[in-house]
Amino acid sequence: MKIKTSTISGIIANETNRMTPIPTQQLFEDLYVIQDSFANIFLIKDNKKFIAIDAGINPDQIKQELTKLGISADDVKTVLLTHSDIDHVNGLSAFNKAEIYLPKAEVAMLNKFRITMTETDFNAATQAYSDLNQDESMFGDDDYWPQDDMQITNHSPHQLISFMKNKINQSFKTIDDGEKLHFDQTSIEAVLIAGHTKGLTSYIVNQKYIFVSDGLSLQNGYVAPFNKFLTLDQEQHRKSISKIKNLKGFDYIFTQHYGYTGNIAKAFENWLD
Numbered sequence: 711m712k713i714k715t716s717t718i719s720g721i722i723a724n725e726t727n728r729m730t731p732i733p734t735q736q737l738f739e740d741l742y743v744i745q746d747s748f749a750n751i752f753l754i755k756d757n758k759k760f761i762a763i764d765a766g767i768n769p770d771q772i773k774q775e776l777t778k779l780g781i782s783a784d785d786v787k788t789v790l791l792t793h794s795d796i797d798h799v800n801g802l803s804a805f806n807k808a809e810i811y812l813p814k815a816e817v818a819m820l821n822k823f824r825i826t827m828t829e830t831d832f833n834a835a836t837q838a839y840s841d842l843n844q845d846e847s848m849f850g851d852d853d854y855w856p857q858d859d860m861q862i863t864n865h866s867p868h869q870l871i872s873f874m875k876n877k878i879n880q881s882f883k884t885i886d887d888g889e890k891l892h893f894d895q896t897s898i899e900a901v902l903i904a905g906h907t908k909g910l911t912s913y914i915v916n917q918k919y920i921f922v923s924d925g926l927s928l929q930n931g932y933v934a935p936f937n938k939f940l941t942l943d944q945e946q947h948r949k950s951i952s953k954i955k956n957l958k959g960f961d962y963i964f965t966q967h968y969g970y971t972g973n974i975a976k977a978f979e980n981w982l983d
């Protein structure tokens with residue numbers, strides 16, 4: 711069975727089209743954001759170098775966006791990954807000089823299929839996205855999804871189709887829940903917020919910012935769960951949102967796909983634990 715790459719792009723686009731990433735810009739004196747299609751990368755200025763939160767999707771796009779800000783990819787000395795999903799790790803090759811950290815519980819998630827559908831659902835998706843006009847496929851121009859990144863299992867009464875294996879080709883260190891890292895002018899604490907994936911980790915930076923990645927979405931300034939289809943454990947995900955609500959020591963919450971807020975009281979106003 712050959713699966714057209716555009717079908718997979720369509721399935722993903724159905725989720726990502728709802729996302730509201732921040733356009734590339736300098737947000738604060740010590741914080742920059744890069745938009746790589748539907749995902750954001752944040753860059754914290756530390757002395758004359760940068761610490762990146764996540765690595766985005768497309769290395770070429772990332773380099774282009776960095777140029778707009780006058781930042782060289784080689785000045786990124788550290789990349790802190792929040793989890794192992796493709797849209798957070800695929801851009802790593804843009805950051806050749808960086809030391810990379812992956813949350814410990816994400817190591818077990820590497821090289822695993824991330825999306826599994828029944829053949830019936832898959833055929834419906836193929837139909838639904840047959841007319842989809844992808845200007846820029848996140849997976850390049852391949853006509854067909856690579857076979858080694860796909861698995862078909864006979865699972866009565868349906869076939870199951872699995873795709874989107876996540877991988878990291880660079881060497882990395884691991885970081886554990888509660889671990890603290892100290893840089894020239896920056897101190898960072900890792901806080902596990904599992905649910906979207908097993909090891910999804912947020913980073914609290916300088917008692918000022920928290921980067922929660924896919925740990926929640928923001929809708930008109932209010933916290934809501936992340937896309938259901940892309941979340942592995944809904945119950946754990948909700949518990950982790952309540953965990954973030956009860957955390958202290960930051961003035962801003964940044965997500966990787968749904969912008970940011972500086973009004974934390976409002977953000978959690980309607981959130982029921």
Ligand SMILES: [Zn+2]
Nearest residue numbers: 795797924966
């Ligand atoms: Zn994501």
